[in-house]
Amino acid sequence: MxxxxxxxFNSMSKQKEPFKPIVDGKASMYVCGVTPYDLSHIGHARAYVAFDVLHRYLKHLGYDIKYVRNFTDIDDKIIKRANEAGEDPLSLSSRFSKEFLYDMAALQCLPPTHExxxxxxxxxxxxMIAKIIDNGHAYTLEGDVYFSVDSFPDYCRLSGRKLDDNLAGGGGRASVDLRKRNPADFALWKDLIFPHHENELAQSRAACPESNVNYWMHNGFVNRDNQKMSKSDNNFFTIRDIIEKYHPLALRFFLMRTHxxxxxxxxxxxxxxxxxxxxxxxQTIQDCEKALSPFREGNIKGQIPDDIRELVNKFPANFTASMSDDLHTTAVLDDLMEPLKAIxxxxxxxxxxxxxxLLIQALIALEKEVKDVLGILGLMPSSSCAEVLQQLKEKALKRAGMSEEELSQKIEERxxxxxxxxxxxxxxxxxELSAVGIALMDEPGGTVWRPCEPERPED
Structure with missing residues (x-):
């Protein structure tokens, strides 16, 4: 079998569909990029981690991927921010583009083929705009160019909404202007599912009727304490805010814990x-690596125990089943705990x-399966596990508001x-230490510590 x-899941058909590429063995994906006028926020991390997982899984399945992600490096927001800062707009957008790429690298998102x-x-x-005008789908209005939604029968097919819902101009693309033929007409020149991607679909098909995108995918939003994050409410976090306190791989893991x-x-x-x-x-991987280190070059013989053999067969099979079912990373991360416990x-x-x-063979087999899955998910550290563990400890101390010396003093007092x-x-x-996320463990050689979830009063 x-x-x-x-x-x-195809947002166009509103159902799951088998992935059938236009060209066998090849897949092309386009992900909307950022408008770089500020540091990227956690909503950006949500989107780009989600589609990095898709990118990585398609590569794992053997597809030759062409991945395009753009920079909208000139825009009203960029010009406004540049004027406020007294900076050249292109200089500002270039600076924040570099900051965005730094954040993506920290989150271990693979770079696109083209940017x-x-x-x-x-x-x-x-x-392209000239083609749209020539094809009768756009018109000029005092120097601006607007797309005529009435000329495109499939407008709103992607979102499944009524055209009247666009009158509010979601995303600022359809402004209230009595001169327009239809209030929902959106600007092509001066100017997410709805209306942004609806507009992208319409203008692309209007310019190139023969072009087609077979799969439209959209990620969920990020809420803060069950309230939608927004800049207007000042309740959002930049990626930089978060990775100042938490390791980037912890943020990636957190985002992947939700479908x-x-x-x-x-x-x-x-x-x-x-x-x-x-x-x-x-820590589990590092402990396993340390235990196996003396035996890596040896001629290890023996059979894998039956229970471990069953697990090393079941785990990758479950991984493939979950990932092939619309990238079900939540199930994969839950399943990951079983081989880690076995290790x-x-x-x-x-x-x-x-x-x-038998134990050596079991550990080698389990280690391989865990590392393979972590690698596909983008969760295998680019540096050593020891280095990441040290970084996680440093972040924990920062959240606890303590230095290494202050913690050592507390341990000595105890x-x-x-x-x-x-x-x-x-x-x-x-x-006291547990309440701020520091767990103490008494071992024969003395007391050691590791980060933990803070014990809050309600716990």
Missing amino acids: GDPELVL PRVTDHTNQIKD YRADVNYSDRQLDTASDRVFYIY NSNLKKFKGKKQQQ TLARKNKQYSESDRIRK
Whole structure:
């Protein structure tokens, strides 16, 4: 029995459909890029992580990918911000484009094949608008060019909404202007599902009637404490705000914990949980790597235990089934916990006994499957696990408002209290640290610490 075929939810048909590329073995995808006039926010991270997962999974399936993501590097917002800052508009957009690329690299989003900029293609844009006018789908109005929605019968097919819903001019593209033939007509020259992508679809088909996009995909929004994030309400976070406190891979994990089409509810608690999970993942991998290090070059013989063999067969099969079902990353990340627990269970047995071929084989097999899946998901660190674990600890200390020296002092105070049998004081210090996300573990060689989810009063 072969692998399940990839099915994706098509916003046009409002249902899941098997993915059938126009050219066998090749896939072309376009993802709307940013208008770079400020630092990118978590809503951008939501979109680009979601479609990075699609990009990576298509590559995993063997497709030759052409991935295009643009920069709208000249726009009213850019000009306005540049005037306020006394900066050249193109200089400002170039600066924030670089900041955006920094954020994408931090989130381990693979770079697109092409990143066209509007300013490099103004002649092509003018030619396209001329075609739309020649085809009878647009008209000029005192120097501006407007698309005539009445000339395009399929307008609103993508969103499934009524044309009247566009009168408010969602996204600022259809402005109230009594001179227009239809209040819903949108600007082509001066100027998400609705109306932005509706407009993109209409203008592309109006210029090139033979062109077609077979699959339209849209990600959910980001809410903050169950309230929609918006700049106007000043309740949004930039990516830079978040990765100042949390590791970028914790943010990526958090975003992937919710299916890409659903809205994400952002809260510090959710990021704390994600951070705790990724620490557990990378600590497990590092422990496994350390245990296996002496045996990497050896001729390891022996069979994988039956229970582990069953798991290493089931885990990748479940991964493929979940990912092929409209990129169900939530299920994949849930399933990931089983092989990680199996690794830790075998590590405990490994430490308690002499070298056993079965345990080594089990750990090698489990490690491979976990790393393969993390790699496909973009969650395998580009640096060593040890380096990421150290970075996660540094972020935890920052959230706790403590330095390494201050934490060491607290641990020494607790050690002294335990030595003097002042157990109530020892417990107080442990709880005090746990409340700010620092967990203490007493080991034969002394007390060590790791980040944890803060114990809040309501917990």
